[in-house]
Amino acid sequence: MDCIQEKNAEKxxxxxxxxDKRGACCQCVAFHRSRNQMVACYFTPEVxxxxxxxxxxxxxxxx
Numbered sequence: 001m002d003c004i005q006e007k008n009a010e011k012x013x014x015x016x017x018x019x020d021k022r023g024a025c026c027q028c029v030a031f032h033r034s035r036n037q038m039v040a041c042y043f044t045p046e047v048x049x050x051x052x053x054x055x056x057x058x059x060x061x062x063x
Contacts, residue, residue: 003027014040015049 009023021027025039032039037053047061 012040013043013045013048016040016051 005023
């Protein structure tokens with residue numbers, strides 16, 4: 001399966017636009033998983049903009 005990074009990036013909720021993994025979802029997930037983090041897709045826009053990808057931040061947004 002080919003990655004359609006440019007097309008994925010159009011809908012990517014991550015505001016860190018200079019990331020080389022932006023739009024390459026499988027690379028993004030692998031990168032954040034290796035750091036025990038969540039990807040931007042799981043955060044509200046307000047929380048995503050803090051760049052805090054921790055589980056703590058993820059859970060806090062749902063309280």
